[in-house]
Amino acid sequence: MTSIISVTGLGKTYDSGFTALRDVNLDIKRGEIFALLGPNGAGKTTLISIICGISRQTEGLVTADGFDIVNDYRAARSKIGLVPQELSTDAFESVWATVTFSRGLFGKAPNPQYIEKLLRQLSLWDKKDAQMRELSGGMKRRVMIAKALSHEPEILFLDEPTAGVDVELRRDMWEMVRELREQGVTIILTTHYIEEAEEMADRIGVIRKGQILLVEEKQALMDKLGSKQLTVHLQQTLDAIPPELSEFDLHLEQDGSYLSFSYDCRQDGDSVARLLRKLSELGLEIRDLNSSESSLEEIFVSLVHEEN
Amino acid sequence: MNFYAIRAIYKFEMARTFRTLMQSIASPVLSTSLYFIVFGTAIGSRMGEIDGVSYGAFIIPGLVMLSLLSESISNASFGIFFPKFSGTIYEVLSAPVSPLEIVIGYVGAAATKSVMLGLLILVTARIFVDYTIVHPFWMLGFLLLTAITFSLFGFIIGVWADDFQKLQVIPLMVITPLTFLGGAFYSISMLPEPWQSLTLFNPVVYLINGFRWAFYGIADVNVGVSLGMTLLFLVICLGIISWIFKTGYRIRS
Numbered sequence: 001m002t003s004i005i006s007v008t009g010l011g012k013t014y015d016s017g018f019t020a021l022r023d024v025n026l027d028i029k030r031g032e033i034f035a036l037l038g039p040n041g042a043g044k045t046t047l048i049s050i051i052c053g054i055s056r057q058t059e060g061l062v063t064a065d066g067f068d069i070v071n072d073y074r075a076a077r078s079k080i081g082l083v084p085q086e087l088s089t090d091a092f093e094s095v096w097a098t099v100t101f102s103r104g105l106f107g108k109a110p111n112p113q114y115i116e117k118l119l120r121q122l123s124l125w126d127k128k129d130a131q132m133r134e135l136s137g138g139m140k141r142r143v144m145i146a147k148a149l150s151h152e153p154e155i156l157f158l159d160e161p162t163a164g165v166d167v168e169l170r171r172d173m174w175e176m177v178r179e180l181r182e183q184g185v186t187i188i189l190t191t192h193y194i195e196e197a198e199e200m201a202d203r204i205g206v207i208r209k210g211q212i213l214l215v216e217e218k219q220a221l222m223d224k225l226g227s228k229q230l231t232v233h234l235q236q237t238l239d240a241i242p243p244e245l246s247e248f249d250l251h252l253e254q255d256g257s258y259l260s261f262s263y264d265c266r267q268d269g270d271s272v273a274r275l276l277r278k279l280s281e282l283g284l285e286i287r288d289l290n291s292s293e294s295s296l297e298e299i300f301v302s303l304v305h306e307e308n
Numbered sequence: 309m310n311f312y313a314i315r316a317i318y319k320f321e322m323a324r325t326f327r328t329l330m331q332s333i334a335s336p337v338l339s340t341s342l343y344f345i346v347f348g349t350a351i352g353s354r355m356g357e358i359d360g361v362s363y364g365a366f367i368i369p370g371l372v373m374l375s376l377l378s379e380s381i382s383n384a385s386f387g388i389f390f391p392k393f394s395g396t397i398y399e400v401l402s403a404p405v406s407p408l409e410i411v412i413g414y415v416g417a418a419a420t421k422s423v424m425l426g427l428l429i430l431v432t433a434r435i436f437v438d439y440t441i442v443h444p445f446w447m448l449g450f451l452l453l454t455a456i457t458f459s460l461f462g463f464i465i466g467v468w469a470d471d472f473q474k475l476q477v478i479p480l481m482v483i484t485p486l487t488f489l490g491g492a493f494y495s496i497s498m499l500p501e502p503w504q505s506l507t508l509f510n511p512v513v514y515l516i517n518g519f520r521w522a523f524y525g526i527a528d529v530n531v532g533v534s535l536g537m538t539l540l541f542l543v544i545c546l547g548i549i550s551w552i553f554k555t556g557y558r559i560r561s
Contacts, residue, residue: 014561052402055561074310074404082402088395092327093320104316105403147399 003027004155004186005051010060012046012210020046021210024060028155028188033181035201035218036190037300043210044190045085048157052082064155078106081153085160085190087140091133095124098132099146106151118146122176138169145176156180158189162196174200194300198222206303213303228293230272232259235285242282248275257287313405317413318420321387325421332383333425336375340429343371344436347493352437358495359526364437368430369520370492376426376451377458377487377512381479384418384462389469392559401560407553411463418459419452426451439523446531447522453538454515460545467558486512496528511541 005028012021021043028034038044049055051062053073062069067076090098099115119125122142127135132143141161148156158177162170177187177200191197197204198218205215214221237256248271249262263271272291279286325332348364355363391397400410433439441447469475490512496504507513508529518534521527527534552559 053560054398054401056556074406077402077404080402082398084395084398086395088398090320090394090396093323097320097323101316101320102399104312104319105399105405107310107312107404109312 002030004030004065005188006061006063007047007051008061010047010050010062011058012043012050012055013058019210021050021057024207024210024212026205026212026215028186029203031181031184031186032202033177033187033189033200035197035204036188036207037194037197037204038190038207040192042207044207045159046210047207048082048159048188048190052080052157053077074107078151079154080157081148081151081155082157083141083144083148083159083161085163087137087144089132089140089143091131093132094129095119095132095135095143095146096128098143099150102147103150106153108151114152115146115150118149122146123172138165141165141169141173145173149180153185155186155188158187160190160192162191162193170196206300227262227264228291230261230263230275231290231292232261232275232279232286233257233288233290234259235287238284244282245275245278248278310405310409313403314409314413314416317400317405317410318417321414321417322420324387325383325417332421333428336379336425337428337432340371340375341432341436343367344433348433348437358498359524361524361526362437365439365524366495366520367493368433368437368439369523370487370490370516371433372426372429372451373454373512373516373519374484374487374492375429376422376454377483377515378479379425380418380422380455380458381462381465381483382475383421384415384459385466385469385475385479387414387418388463388466389475392466397559407550411460411549415456415459415463418462419455422455422459423451426455441523442525443522447519450515450519450522450534450538453535453542454519457538457542457545460542460549464545464548464552467552470558483512486510487516491516491528511537514538 005026007024007026010021010024010026011019013019024043024047026047036044036047046055050057051064051069053069053076056070064076065079067073067079069076093101096115096119099119100110100112103110103115116125119128122145124139124142124146127139132140135143145158145161161173161177165173174196177189181187189196189200201218203215204218204221206213231253234257238252238259239256241250241252241259251260252258253260261272261275276286344364344367347367352363352367357363358366388397391400465475465478489507490510491507496507496513499507514529514534514537517527517529518531518538521531521534551557
């Protein structure tokens with residue numbers, strides 16, 4: 001796959017002297033869903049703002065579909081749709097008017113059929129004459145998406161698309177993003193919800209303090225860093241881990257009645273069975289068992305902390 | 309040229325005008341009517357003619373200018389300030405539109421509205437006072453030119469302002485005094501020196517006099533100078549706007 005967005009040596013220092021991005025290099029592949037993860041203030045929105053033309057870069061080069069975003073801004077920007085984080089809308093405009101406005105702004109000839117299709121897809125058709133101020137937050141979010149898609153972009157940026165959105169709408173949105181990908185739209189989303197990246201993304205980039213820490217296939221990232229954890233709740237409390245169990249990566253937790261065991265079942269498949277056997281040989285009675293897989297969230301947190 | 313974008317911005321701004329028709333049209337017309345009643349009919353009937361024109365008729369060009377200037381500035385400044393304030397400007401900034409197209413859209417709509425309003429005030433004035441227009445095409449020309457120039461000026465204020473107070477301060481503190489002192493209600497030849505000479509530094513004098521010349525063929529200053537000064541101000545505004553877009557000043561961080 002060729003890259004549709006290419007960011008090279010991108011840096012951004014605001015007039016205040018604050019450096020929001022430093023030497024960012026990133027390639028987004030055509031047709032993928034790319035999730036950009038990072039804590040607050042990491043530079044996610046700044047990066048998106050520069051690519052979309054809202055902010056200017058201090059240094060570096062960005063191309064969208066081969067067009068330089070500064071010198072060929074018309075060609076570059078007409079490929080891109082943006083759903084910003086903030087729900088900035090014109091309170092008194094109707095849904096229909098605001099989506100039609102967006103299409104015109106991006107230089108496309110009017111196409112009421114397409115707008116109708118879009119509004120129907122986003123379950124906004126029955127609200128088409130409603131003023132923006134009459135809509136709920138979730139509905140406004142849908143309108144923002146409709147606006148971003150009004151000019152049939154090839155690249156869609158979703159900045160925190162599901163912040164403050166209820167579960168149902170979030171599911172709808174994920175569904176929509178997948179459909180868009182099937183139509184060949186490249187999607188870049190930023191999110192706080194790791195669950196979201198885990199659910200949707202093909203690749204994940206982690207950004208922190210204005211720098212990209214890593215870019216990885218989601219599965220590879222989870223495989224590489226993923227481990228499982230087994231918590232054994234014992235009938236009795238232990239003061240120390242018995243020496244017979246030293247071959248296992250164990251920790252005593254709480255009052256000593258919990259044993260937590262970190263393992264990687266891909267690499268050593270029978271460690272759980274061996275541990276349980278050992279425990280019963282030692283006469284330690286088990287009250288309860290709980291196993292969990294490290295989520296992207298834990299991977300993310302550990303990554304961000306590691307760098308500290 | 310992205311004509312669809314110009315049309316989209318223009319239509320959007322005009323829709324805003326028609327949504328707020330009462331504030332947009334009714335209140336300036338009402339306040340101007342009050343001026344006509346007080347200055348034109350009540351006081352004007354006791355005033356002598358100025359250069360052969362009755363006082364009520366004499367103040368019409370000045371009053372139209374007064375509304376035209378303040379409306380052009382407030383329409384255009386609000387038009388660009390509000391998206392900045394509400395955040396919706398992101399869309400304009402991320403769209404494939406050039407600065408020129410943005411300015412044509414916003415300023416064009418603001419100027420259209422001002423011209424409509426100016427003409428409406430002229431019609432209203434007819435109810436109170438009799439007047440003639442000697443050079444109707446020049447009258448329209450000055451009307452249009454002033455509307456565009458001051459809508460550009462308003463656009464600059466809208467970009468510069470970062471709160472609602474600043475949006476009001478220039479029209480209130482600068483434009484209104486300049487208009488009142490610019491000969492809207494009197495001929496500057498009625499002023500004693502040094503005020504008469506000082507007044508010539510007031511750019512509004514040239515706007516009002518050019519406009520008044522179009523009505524009655526009389527003016528305190530040469531109409532060519534009036535036209536030149538108006539065009540000069542237009543060029544200055546265009547220069548500032550191109551600097552704004554070049555540097556991204558308060559628009560694109």
